[in-house]
Amino acid sequence: MPEQDLARLIEAIDSLAAAGFTMGADWQAVHEICQRHEGQQPFDWGHALCHRIEGDDWNADYWYRRAGKTRGTGTMAEEWSAMRTELSAKA
Numbered sequence: 001m002p003e004q005d006l007a008r009l010i011e012a013i014d015s016l017a018a019a020g021f022t023m024g025a026d027w028q029a030v031h032e033i034c035q036r037h038e039g040q041q042p043f044d045w046g047h048a049l050c051h052r053i054e055g056d057d058w059n060a061d062y063w064y065r066r067a068g069k070t071r072g073t074g075t076m077a078e079e080w081s082a083m084r085t086e087l088s089a090k091a
Contacts, residue, residue, distance in 0.1 A: 041067050045064070048063035
């Protein structure tokens with residue numbers, strides 16, 4: 001997994017966070033990046049976050065399982081903070 005792709009994911013989720021974790025262009029950008037890298041753990045985790053934001057818990061849980069994670073119980077911002085720390089260490 002090229003580090004630039006992971007850096008792009010982090011940047012895209014940062015934009016989504018700045019937009020308040022709402023559906024829209026920023027959400028779509030994250031979703032598209034994750035779809036292009038399906039099967040790679042960090043991107044499957046990002047995909048899970050997208051579907052959690054969407055309110056599609058069944059689909060989110062599928063992607064969390066694929067990423068080896070569980071759905072966060074706190075706010076999106078709290079989940080992104082923990083996620084960002086872990087992903088940044090890999091970038």
